[in-house]
Amino acid sequence: MSLSPEEVKKIAYLARLSIEEEHVEQYSEDLSSIFGLVEQMNAAATDDIEPMAHPQNAMQRLRDDVVTETNQRDKLMANAPLKEDGLFLVPKVLD
Amino acid sequence: MINKTLTELSAGLKDGDFSSVELSQYFLQRIAKYDDELNAFITVTEEQALAAANKADEAIAAGTAGVLTGIPVAYKDLFCTDGIRTSCASKMLDNFIAPYNATVVEKLTAAGMPMLGKTNMDEFAMGSSNENSYYGAVKNPWDLERVPGGSSGGSAVAVCAKLAPVSLGTDTGGSIRQPASLTGVTGIKPTYGRVSRYGMIAYASSLDQGGVFASNAEDCALVLAAIAGFDAKDSTSVEHQVPDFSATLNDSIQGLKIGVPKEFFGEGLDNKIATVIQEALQEYTKLGAEIIDISLPNTHLAIPSYYVIAPAEASSNLSRFDGVRYGYRCEDPKDLTDMYMRSRGEGFGTEVKRRIMTGTYALSAGYYDAYYLKAQKIRRLISNDFKQAFEKVDVIMGPVSPETAFKIGAKTDDPISMYLADIYTLSLNLAGLPGMSIPAGKANDMPVGLQIIGNYFEEAKMLNIAHQFQQATDYHKQLPAQFGGEK
Incomplete structure (x- = not known):
């Protein structure tokens, strides 16, 4: 299994990660070896095996649809890199 | 003290x-x-x-x-x-x-x-x-x-x-x-x-x-x-x-x-560590325990399946770090995509980026069954090994x-x-x-x-x-x- 530098760039874009050009080759080598390791899974026969998502096979718990949280807007927004009038600021999306 | x-x-x-x-x-x-x-x-x-x-x-x-x-x-x-x-x-x-x-x-x-x-x-x-x-x-x-x-x-x-x-x-x-x-x-x-x-x-x-x-x-x-x-x-x-x-x-x-699984004493284990573990088991027999050889036959599949499941879940979990609500934001982003990409690219270290990309690839269109689903099935096999051992x-x-x-x-x-x-x-x-x-x-x-x-x-x-x-x-x-x- 090998992931080309082009594929690495595509994956990095999907993951929204900027990767410097000089590091692409290294990531390509590393991801290729990781998937080489991962492909050892292919040797296992798993046709009739139920996939396991939770160790106790628990189902997602639901709660009543009632308000449980108090308003902490200011506290929660205190970590925002850029904000104004209680809103998060991002670069312009529409011209 | x-x-x-x-x-x-x-x-x-x-x-x-x-x-x-x-x-x-x-x-x-x-x-x-x-x-x-x-x-x-x-x-x-x-x-x-x-x-x-x-x-x-x-x-x-x-x-x-x-x-x-x-x-x-x-x-x-x-x-x-x-x-x-x-x-x-x-x-x-x-x-x-x-x-x-x-x-x-x-x-x-x-x-x-x-x-x-x-x-x-x-x-x-x-x-x-x-x-x-x-x-x-x-x-x-x-x-x-x-x-x-x-x-x-x-x-x-x-x-x-x-x-x-x-x-x-x-x-x-x-x-x-x-x-x-x-x-x-x-x-x-x-x-x-x-x-x-x-x-x-x-x-x-x-x-x-x-x-x-x-x-x-x-x-x-x-x-x-x-x-x-x-x-x-x-x-x-x-x-x-x-x-x-x-x-x-x-x-x-x-x-x-x-139970002592033979798969835990195979190739790759430092002999001196094996000796320390055997001595500890000896100590347990002195305390009245009985040592029983067991097998966990799917142990070798733990690393490959883990390095699908963990990065896949990480790539999803770490998508929350977007430079908008908290955490690092890059300088002077030229647009929204540039802000996401550089904030994450500059904010995360190499190993984190490696695992996010591994997970992103494993979950990308067409690969889900081959990687994540396969890994979850192996997870069941590994769990079954333990279940049988604990009988x-x-x-x-x-x-x-x-x-x-x-x-x-x-x-x-x-x-x-x-x-x-x-x-x-x-x-x-x-x-x-x-x-x-x-x-x-x-x-x-x-x-x-x-x-x-x-x-x-x-x-x-x-x-x-x-x-x-x-x-x-x-x-x-x-x-x-x-x-x-x-x-």
């Missing part, structure tokens, strides 16, 4: 031998004295510790104190602590002030435990050496040129060098047990769902579990009892009764059936790590060789089983941990088994000479 168990410290506080303020100051002074060399802490919270210690002293004077009241604790820096930086050892969260407490922090605070600080770790808990930290590598107190293991390296070292009497860590693939083994402390990773994940910054949600580092099983029992239990705020928390883990520590282990034995034992602490820098250029070091620990996380590491001796002049694997929710039995070993041996009492300090 540093050789006292938590029970002894608790008695000392109640008898007025020392106050919680004095006790907290004692550990804060040790941190000030030794942590420049060790780098176990990212943030020291002296002010908060002393304020909490004062409150604890009042509770002790008023007679309302519990057993843990006044005993200081340190938290891995991925447990959210209200009003205090919670960095996950990442540039991404270097400026993040948590707006609330993790459930475990809430519980130990309510129990009256002052927080000494937040400990160093591998960035976002991804690593087995604690070298992947934005704040620099943590050093092993037994040899400062060696790693302490990871990802909870700072929490392990804090207890090893007695910078804290007890600490919390998390274990997604071995991140409590492996550093406990490499630094010679006692660590317990409970059953998945036993301890709330609320407020614990997520790495791989179906594997992550919080636990305890301490000097011995008796201390672990006290703190585990305080953090365990159902929490409606964690959707995978399990409703299961929490026993008094301390009550059964002294039960006899006569007739205990210990024949009460507990499973083996090494924690195939090697003792390695030199800093020895594996940084080879991520795969680092991954292979988790061979004996990953399968428990995949199955969701509880595991411990207890000091069992030395190899290459470095500590070796014995792994104790229990069936689901059998932490009480594991702690009992560990405690019995520690009553008969003194490996857990050995301290690195340089940090042994005054008695």
